[in-house]
Amino acid sequence: MIEGQATARYVRTSAQKAGLVMDLIRGQNVDLALSTLRFARKRIARDIEKVLRSAVANAQQKEGASGEVDRMIVSSCYADQGPSQKRVRPAPMGRAFQIIKRTAHLTVHVVERAEVVKRVPEPDTQARNAAKTRTARKTTARSRKQTPSATKKSAAQTSTD
Numbered sequence: 728m729i730e731g732q733a734t735a736r737y738v739r740t741s742a743q744k745a746g747l748v749m750d751l752i753r754g755q756n757v758d759l760a761l762s763t764l765r766f767a768r769k770r771i772a773r774d775i776e777k778v779l780r781s782a783v784a785n786a787q788q789k790e791g792a793s794g795e796v797d798r799m800i801v802s803s804c805y806a807d808q809g810p811s812q813k814r815v816r817p818a819p820m821g822r823a824f825q826i827i828k829r830t831a832h833l834t835v836h837v838v839e840r841a842e843v844v845k846r847v848p849e850p851d852t853q854a855r856n857a858a859k860t861r862t863a864r865k866t867t868a869r870s871r872k873q874t875p876s877a878t879k880k881s882a883a884q885t886s887t888d
Contacts (some may be wrong), residue, residue, distance in 0.1 A: 729785025729793075729839040730802065734832060735778045737809050740771045742831040745806035748772050749833075757783055757799040757837060773802075775833055782835045792839060802838040806831045 738745070752760035757779070764776040779801070787794045787870050809830035816824045 728801075728841065729786055729789050730836060731784070731789065732816060732834065733778045733781035733785055734838050735836045736832045737830045738771070738774050738833055739828070740831055741829040742806040742808040745775065745831050745833055748775055749804045749806055749835075750822075750872060752779070752801050753804055755801055757796050757801060757878045760801050762824045776836070778833050778835045779804075779837070782819060782837045784848065786837050795839075798840050798842065799837045800840060802836045804835040806833050808832075 748764070748767055748771055750777070751763055751767065760779060761776060764772045764779065766882065783796060783799060784791060786792055788813065809832050810832065812828040814826040816826050818824045
């Protein structure tokens, strides 16, 4: 299992805002994650996209990697809080307000999935499974119908309330 990691440090955003976008791509296929980030309306999505592309490139450089992006998924991604810059803004009557400019460290891990080979079922097995689903649909449709007495009882209860 080949994995790659990339980190961008001291990115000028809060970790909370970056975490909102990272929640969107966690566990997704890399191609789907890149398209999600491309159309996300947050400014931090561009920085996360750069980190994701870097993590994919790091995974492709490892020995034994197939280099196929289609088989890679975002295994984990998180935003840690970095150091905050503190600034002072003048306020009325000689006071001062503090401005905190936050930074974040963005980390993305990608993993190359092992190729899964699916077993093809036998033709007669498919016919049996299709027959089972048809019978199951019929029985559930019958069970949904209510008897006339049950309908009268429910109508009587609602009129008395």
